Each structure stands twice: as structure tokens, then as C-alpha cells.
Amino acid sequence: MTKAKIEKPRIGTDLPSATLLDIDDYEEALYHCILSNCDGEKENYDRTEFTEVVFKQVKFNGASFKNVELTDVVFENCDLSNVDFLEAIIHRVEFKDTKMVGVNFADATLRNVRFDDCLINLSSYNYSSPKQVMFDHCSLRNTDFYACKFNKVQFQQCDLNEVNFSQTPLKNVDLSNSTFERLIVSLDELDGCEISPQQAIAFATMLGLKVKE
Template sequence: MARAVKKNQVPAVRRPEVRLPELLPFEDGVLESEGDYDALEFRELDFAGQEGRGARFMDCGLYAVALDETRLGRARFMDCVLEGVRGVGTQLAEVSLRDVEIVDARLGGTQMHGSVLERVVVRGGKIDYLNLRKSKLVDVLFEGCVLVEPDFGDAGLTRVEFRDCVLKGADFSGTTMRDVDLRTVAELGIARGVERLRGAVISPTQMLDLAPVFAAAMGVRVEGM
């Protein structure tokens, strides 16, 4: 039976349960569009500029892989671990991530607009200018990571928690939130869309810190006598 949620309690994120089988090393060297990759280990490989659009990764581990300008639009990752991946300008538009752990990633300008993330953990690392516009996030945990100017414009967030992470210059314009937990964010900076926080939970201290932003969004001027 599902555990009952007490009144005013934020429902917990349902975490992925990734148990990788014994993996075989990936030896082809080149990704393929619409390729099928099952139970493979991708370790310290350079996929910069390669095309893997529509590829399917199931029960795979990607470790210290370079993804600069790699084109993986509409790819599907299921029951996968991505650890230490790095890259600038990685194209992941309309990608599907289900039961995925992303650990210590170093990414910049990653394009993930129109994507679907379900039961995903992003732990550690730093991601600059992450584009998640018009994406759907369900049961997603951002933990101990740094997100610089992430764009959640027009996205739908359901049971999403930002735990012990840094959120700088976030754009929540047009975002729809349900059971989004921001209470333990170490640094919370919202550039746009503060009025879209309905459905989110923040701490009293965060409320005080965000008071000027809320006032500006409401057109209220705060001045001393």
C-alpha cells in the first residue's frame, strides 16, 4: 500500500532503483543514430560531435565520457548511471530519462527542452545554463549540485526536490509546480518567474530573502521614510 502523506507534508520524491548487471565494454568507438545499447559500459570515451539521435540506452553505465556538442536528441536512457560525464553544448532535446542517476556531471549549455525525466537523481557536479523548457519532471531530485541559470520555462515539475544545492539565476517563467521542495537549497536565486512558485515549499528564511523579488513581481515599491 502507498504510504499516507500527512497534511502539510511534502510527498517524498520516488528515487530510481538502478541495479546495473555485469556490463560489457563498448568497443565500437562511434555512436549510431537509433542505435540500441544494452548492458554496456562506456568508460573514458570521447563522443564529441558524434550523432546518436534516437538511440536507446538500457542498463548502461557512462563514466567520464566527453559529450561536447554530442547530438542525442530523442535518445532514451532507462536504468542507467551517468557518472563524471562532461561536455559543452550537448544536444539532448526531447530526451527521455527514466530511472537514471547522474553523478558529478560537468556540463554547460545542455539543451534538454521538451524532455521527460522520471525518477532521476542529479547528485553533485555543476551544470551551467541547463535548458529544460517545456520539459516534464516527475520524481526528480537535485542533490548537492550547482545549477547556474537553469531554464525551467513552461516546464511541469511534480515531486521535485532541490536538496543542499545551489540554484543561481533560475528561470521559472510559466512553470507549473506541484509538491516542489526548495527548503534546503543552500543558495536560492530566482531571476524570473517567482510568481510561479505556487505548488512549491520554501523555508521562512528563504521567504525573507525572496521578499524583494516577490515585491517587485507584484509591482510593490519598498522604500524607507
């Protein structure tokens, strides 16, 4: 399968430093800046627009980002555990080495998004529409992709154990170099999905078939 090219965030050089308090000065928007070692735990950033922003080692545990717009944004070594991105619009965004346990992307629109070396266990992407999205070396244990509309979504060496793909067609999705013991998925959704021979045996077992050696 041809790998989809994912656009990188368009971020200029020499970004000025800012703090989360600067959002008030921009009328619920923040542009062209870098934030480092900030603490926004359990704060409300609903409907805020972030454009050309880099977050480094920022803690947003339990914060609310409902209906936000993220364009050309990078999160690096951040803590986004239990952050609520409900109905967010996310375009040309990278999440790097970031903790995202329990994050909620339900009903979100994701375009040209990369998750690199992230811990995303117990998260939810229910009813989202990811297009040109890459999960690279991520742990997605017990993550929920219920009723998603995948378009050029890629999983590269991820831990997918107990992931729920119910009502999400996996045609042209390559799972062959990721690992799992069990997935929640139906035969209809597997039509056109790419898997390894070893995974084929695991799927047969999940379906109640006995594979002779």
C-alpha cells in the first residue's frame, strides 16, 4: 500500500515566547509563538484558535479544548492526559513524545496529523473523521475508534491491543507491523485490511476457528 504523504506544520523560525495568559490578549486566539514549561491543567480553552504555535513540556491534564481550531501546531513532550478535544478541528498538527492517556477526540476533524511515540491508551476517537493521519510507534491500548471515517490512516509499529474498530471500515488500512492480542472488529470491517500471516491466525482464533499447525 502506498503511504499517504502527511503535510508538516507550517511554522516559521524564531518564534517569540508566550504564556497561556497571552490568550486573553488575542481574544481567544494565539498565533505565531512558542510556549515552554507552562501549566494549563483543568483550564478551559473551548473555541480558542491556535495557529503556528509550538508547545514544549506543557501540562494540560484534564483541560477542555472543545471546538478548538489547531492549525500548524506542535505538541512536544507535553501531558495531554484526559484532555477533551470534542468536535475540534485539527490541521497540520504533530504530537511528539506526548502523554495522551484518556484523551477525547470524539467528533473531531483531523487532517494531516502525526502522533509520534505517544502514549494514547484509553482514548476515544468515536465518530471522528481522520484523513491523512499517522500513528507512529504509539501505544493505543483500549482506544475507541467506534464509527470513524478513516481516509489514509496509517499505523506504524503501534500497540493496538483491545482497540475497538466497531463500525469503522478498515479497507486499505495496514495493521501488518503493529501488535495486538485481540481487537474488537467485525468481518465486514476487515474487508480490504492488510495484516500479517501471524495476525491472520490471531483473527481466526478471535472468530472461533481452530488453526491446525
